[in-house]
Amino acid sequence: MRKIITVSREFGSGGREIGKRLSECLGLNYYDSEIVKALSEETKLDENYLNDKLENNFNYMTSIAHSFSRLPMEYDPAMLLAKQHNIIKNIVKDNDCIIIGRGADAVLSALKPFKIFVYADMDAKIARCKERMADGENLTDKELEKKIKSIDKSRKSIHDLYSSYTWGDKSAYNLCLNTTGINVKNVVPAVAQIINDYFENLS
Amino acid sequence: MRKIITVSREFGSGGREIGKRLSECLGLNYYDSEIVKALSEETKLDENYLNDKLENNFNYMTSIAHSFSRLPMEYDPAMLLAKQHNIIKNIVKDNDCIIIGRGADAVLSALKPFKIFVYADMDAKIARCKERMADGENLTDKELEKKIKSIDKSRKSIHDLYSSYTWGDKSAYNLCLNTTGINVKNVVPAVAQIINDYFENLS
Numbered sequence: 431m432r433k434i435i436t437v438s439r440e441f442g443s444g445g446r447e448i449g450k451r452l453s454e455c456l457g458l459n460y461y462d463s464e465i466v467k468a469l470s471e472e473t474k475l476d477e478n479y480l481n482d483k484l485e486n487n488f489n490y491m492t493s494i495a496h497s498f499s500r501l502p503m504e505y506d507p508a509m510l511l512a513k514q515h516n517i518i519k520n521i522v523k524d525n526d527c528i529i530i531g532r533g534a535d536a537v538l539s540a541l542k543p544f545k546i547f548v549y550a551d552m553d554a555k556i557a558r559c560k561e562r563m564a565d566g567e568n569l570t571d572k573e574l575e576k577k578i579k580s581i582d583k584s585r586k587s588i589h590d591l592y593s594s595y596t597w598g599d600k601s602a603y604n605l606c607l608n609t610t611g612i613n614v615k616n617v618v619p620a621v622a623q624i625i626n627d628y629f630e631n632l633s
Numbered sequence: 634m635r636k637i638i639t640v641s642r643e644f645g646s647g648g649r650e651i652g653k654r655l656s657e658c659l660g661l662n663y664y665d666s667e668i669v670k671a672l673s674e675e676t677k678l679d680e681n682y683l684n685d686k687l688e689n690n691f692n693y694m695t696s697i698a699h700s701f702s703r704l705p706m707e708y709d710p711a712m713l714l715a716k717q718h719n720i721i722k723n724i725v726k727d728n729d730c731i732i733i734g735r736g737a738d739a740v741l742s743a744l745k746p747f748k749i750f751v752y753a754d755m756d757a758k759i760a761r762c763k764e765r766m767a768d769g770e771n772l773t774d775k776e777l778e779k780k781i782k783s784i785d786k787s788r789k790s791i792h793d794l795y796s797s798y799t800w801g802d803k804s805a806y807n808l809c810l811n812t813t814g815i816n817v818k819n820v821v822p823a824v825a826q827i828i829n830d831y832f833e834n835l836s
Contacts, residue, residue, distance in 0.1 A: 549804065598803070601752065606809035612830050620826035624810075627819045 431633035433458065433526035434543040435625060436535040438589075438597065441581040442555030442574075444609045445548035449530045451618040456625065459527040461518075468517045473504065483507070484514060485531060485585065511588065531585070535603070536593035542632060544625050545603040552578070554610040604628060634836035636661065636729035637746040638828060639738040641792075641800065644784040645758030645777075647812045648751035652733045654821040659828065662730040664721075671720045676707065686710070687717060688734060688788065714791065734788070738806070739796035745835060747828050748806040755781070757813040807831060 435452065439445020446462060453460035463481065470477040484507075503509055515537045518529060522538060529538075535545045550558070556574045563569065569577065589597035600606045605624060607617075638655065642648020649665060656663035666684065673680040687710075706712055718740045721732060725741060732741075738748045753761070759777045766772065772780065792800035803809045808827060810820075 547803075551804075600750075600801070600803045600809045600811070601754075603809075604811045604813070604815075606803045606806075607827075608803070608807045610807070611834050612807075612827065613834060616830045617827045620823035623823035623826075624815065624820045627815050631814050631816060 431629060432522075432541055433629050434522055434538060434541055435528045435546065436538065436543045437528065437530050437546045437548060438535050438585075438603070439531065439548040440550065440555065440598075441578045441585070442559045443548045443550040444558060444614045445546075446530055447614050448546070448548055448607070448609075448618060448621065449528050451615065452622055452625070453528045455618055455622045456528075459525060460530075461521055461527055462530040465514060465517055465521070465529070465532055469510065469514050472513060472517070473510065475505070475510075480510065484510060484588070485581075508591075511591070515592075533589050533593065536589060536595075539594075544605075544628050546621070547598055547600065547603040547606045549598070549606065549608055551608070551610040634832060635725075635744055636832050637725055637741055637744055638731045638749065639741065639746045640731065640733050640749045640751060641738050641788075641806070642734065642751040643753065643758065643801075644781045644788070645762045646751045646753040647761060647817045648749075649733055650817050651749070651751055651810070651812075651821060651824065652731050654818065655825055655828070656731045658821055658825045659731075662728060663733075664724055664730055665733040668717060668720055668724070668732070668735055672713065672717050675716060675720075676713065678708070678713075683713065687713060687791070688784075711794075714794070718795075736792050736796065739792060739798075742797075747808075747831050749824070750801055750803065750806040750809045752801070752809065752811055754811070754813040 433456075435449075435456075435458065437445050437449040437452075439448075449462070450460060452458070463477075466477055466481045466484065469475075469480055469484075473480070511533075514532060518532065518534050518537050521527065521529070522541065535543065552575060555578050556571050559569075559574050559578065586597040595602040605621065607621065636659075638652075638659075638661070640648050640652040640655075642651075652665070653663060655661075666680075669680055669684045669687065672678075672683055672687075676683070714736075717735060721735065721737050721740050724730065724732070725744065738746065755778060758781050759774050762772075762777050762781065763774075789800040798805035808824065810824065
């Protein structure tokens with residue numbers, strides 16, 4: 431029985447931390463930036479660029495591609511997405527694991543992954559972003575809110591391009607967790623229990 | 634620190650069972666049909682009638698009320714709802730507890746309850762309804778699907794009459810659990826852990 435977990439998440443909700451801690455708790459491999467690293471090696475495009483454009487800023491990327499109408503096909507945003515999907519499919523071959531974002535929930539649907547969606551109230555997301563803000567990055571609450579909304583809008587757009595359901599529509603996920611007011615570290619063992627029950631029933 | 638949990642649920646998803654088991658797991662009082670019982674005592678209207686009309690069949694009730702335009706005000710559906718809300722508010726006075734459905738999530742919002750929404754795929758809900766079907770009640774899958782959709786439509790209508798958010802909109806809930814493919818009994822202790830963490834952080 432395959433054991434694949436996908437973690438979709440609103441920016442700043444702590445989804446990545448939940449995924450990382452779940453991987454430790456369940457003893458599963460964890461894939462996040464590793465996917466972009468592999469895509470960067472394949473395309474020779476800069477990892478930071480890909481990471482930003484394929485996760486956070488796709489709308490912008492599409493408009494760039496539009497203005498560069500002679501962009502070679504291998505740099506077409508849709509082509510880069512297709513390559514990313516292929517990397518995700520290769521990762522899960524004989525490899526039970528946890529994948530963060532990047533539309534893995536939709537790409538791997540046929541394998542019946544346990545799909546988590548992590549979200550939070552805007553105030554909680556802003557507070558979390560501030561705690562983790564890099565030195566020198568001085569964004570006001572208003573600027574952070576704008577950034578969060580813009581990134582989530584992009585994640586939704588990319589996801590919905592090739593998914594049969596809307597990003598964040600709870601009916602498509604096994605568990606939707608609002609991290610507002612909870613300690614992510616404390617609740618991961620409980621989430622792991624629910625996941626284990628799901629896979630036991632599948633087998 | 635108050636400890637109030639509300640369980641909203643799609644019909645046939647197992648939300649009531651989750652609520653009941655959570656109350657045992659957390660040692661909290663549990664309110665479900667007790668609310669309608671209290672309303673029945675207050676209004677002298679039949680419990681089954683109220684239970685059906687205020688939970689499952691409000692649209693129909695509204696149309697009945699409409700055709701009986703001289704219905705006394707105390708039987709006006711909206712008045713019955715208001716009385717039900719008042720009963721819910723009285724229940725939680727100095728009483729930490731779990732309340733199933735009946736819009737308690739919206740009515741008690743200011744008390745920061747932990748709000749759960751339980752849902753499932755249609756096939757899973759039909760299967761669950763069939764397991765629990767009363768003797769002599771012989772509904773086909775198609776009829777059950779129609780019944781489930783109709784009841785959920787009514788629950789949504791009633792809820793959205795007086796709530797600032799839509800019934801089932803995940804952003805308003807702390808946890809949304811899809812019971813498809815999981816054993817409700819097994820996951821309740823995990824849900825209880827998440828709830829305990831929430832209330833510990835609130836205090």
